[in-house]
Amino acid sequence: MSLAGLRRARLPTAFFQDDHATVARGLLGCALVHGDRAGLIVETEAYLGPADRASHARFGPTARNRVMFGPGGVAYVYLCYGVHEMFNVVSGRDGDAGAVLIRAIAPLYGLTDDPAIGRGPGKVTRALGLDRSLTGRALDGDELFVAATADAGAVAIANGPRVGVAYAGRWAARLLRFAVAGHPAVSRPAPRGRAPGKAR
DNA sequence: GCGGGGATTAACT
DNA sequence: GTTAATCCCCGCG
Numbered sequence: 001m002s003l004a005g006l007r008r009a010r011l012p013t014a015f016f017q018d019d020h021a022t023v024a025r026g027l028l029g030c031a032l033v034h035g036d037r038a039g040l041i042v043e044t045e046a047y048l049g050p051a052d053r054a055s056h057a058r059f060g061p062t063a064r065n066r067v068m069f070g071p072g073g074v075a076y077v078y079l080c081y082g083v084h085e086m087f088n089v090v091s092g093r094d095g096d097a098g099a100v101l102i103r104a105i106a107p108l109y110g111l112t113d114d115p116a117i118g119r120g121p122g123k124v125t126r127a128l129g130l131d132r133s134l135t136g137r138a139l140d141g142d143e144l145f146v147a148a149t150a151d152a153g154a155v156a157i158a159n160g161p162r163v164g165v166a167y168a169g170r171w172a173a174r175l176l177r178f179a180v181a182g183h184p185a186v187s188r189p190a191p192r193g194r195a196p197g198k199a200r
Numbered sequence: 201g202c203g204g205g206g207a208t209t210a211a212c213t
Numbered sequence: 214g215t216t217a218a219t220c221c222c223c224g225c226g
Contacts, residue, residue: 045207054207056222064222082220084208101207122208164207 003109006031006038006147010140016072016091020046020098023072023091025178025195027100029151031108032087034128034144039105039118040151043179043186045162047088049097054168057097067136069097075134075144077125084122087130089139089146103163103177106185115184156181160191 001009011030016023024046031038047055047068056065056078067076071094080086088099105118111127118127125131139146158181165172175193179186 047207056207059223062223078207078222079220081206081208081218083218086207088207103207120208162207167206 013073037110043104054165085125
């Protein structure tokens with residue numbers, strides 16, 4: 001599919017205003033497009049509301065995370081370790097805080113054809129040129145959007161615990177990480193679990 | 201204000 | 214396996 005074709009296949013805002021883990025699974029096999037660059041989403045993690053001790057929402061609404069508490073369908077981008085930008089899709093209905101971290105993409109357009117180019121959340125933002133200034137931006141715009149592809153809904157899903165959240169107690173064990181099973185652009189170690197059904 | 205630490209990555213030994 | 218890079222968020226006083 002061409003970039004113009006992807007633009008015509010943009011997901012409506014309503015897609016994002018669903019259960020956070022459902023959105024995380026549904027994004028697998030979709031395209032994330034920024035300007036003339038695009039990647040196929042192959043790995044995601046769901047972060048829930050204030051009760052989730054691994055989520056930025058655990059602090060309640062703050063200057064940084066407030067968009068997580070609004071309606072789904074906008075970007076939430078923050079700086080991690082002072083070095084890497086992390087791109088998230090806000091999910092859920094207004095007042096139901098949560099977001100989905102895009103952990104890995106495979107190159108589609110405007111990127112070097114190398115599965116490592118978008119393997120890992122810091123590399124996703126570097127490859128697509130995403131940064132904090134996009135926080136709050138709607139995800140159905142002309143410059144930044146998510147689109148369904150032929151892969152959406154047709155991929156086998158692996159699941160597992162989220163990466164880098166050992167501090168979160170029992171929440172660290174929740175199976176809220178999802179990936180396209182066996183895809184070479186998934187960050188290592190790849191999740192081993194088998195989630196029921198397919199994406200979307 | 202101050203201090204601790206992080207949803208990571210690449211470059212070391 | 215270990216560690217530096219590097220910033221700003223957040224809780225507490």
